[in-house]
Amino acid sequence: MTKKESFFVNRLKSVGFAFKGMLILVKTEPSIKIQLVVALIATLAGFYFEITTIEWIFQIAMIGLVLSIEGVNTAIEYLADFIHPEHHTKIGLIKDIAAGAVFIASIVAVIIGIFIYLPKML
Incomplete structure (x- = not known):
């Protein structure tokens, strides 16, 4: 009988598989690459326009949502x-x-980007 791995070891392996999947996605999918560029531009814009904490929360959540759904x-x-x-x-x-x-x-x-940035640009 083989020894069962601990919960912690199994979680570490799961995180490793997830990280591998994310890298594959980023390396092989053109749409993700485009979305990452858009995310970088939005992040730089956030710093430039000094968006609020709530605006950061919405922006980061939407970046995560779009990238996750694309995956x-x-x-x-x-x-x-x-x-x-x-x-x-x-x-x-x-x-x-x-x-x-x-x-x-x-x-x-x-x-959401329009709500955040349009008032700052006008």
Whole structure:
């Protein structure tokens, strides 16, 4: 019988797998790279315009949400392509819905960005 690993060791391994997944996402997905550039610009703008703590919270939350949903979308696309490599209308629908979720998060992020930055620019 093999010795069961401790809870702490299992959590460390889980964090390692998550970190590996994040690196793969950042290295291989062009959309994430674009979103990271936008996130960097928004972060620099936050410092430039000296946004409030609440504005930082909203900005960071939206950056995290968009990047996270993009990661889920990418995972869904990989899974769909693995299950059904050739074109299939149902797989296309699933991929479109996942992409739509990213689009919704992005629209909300832009709206929040407008609320934060437009008054500071006027």
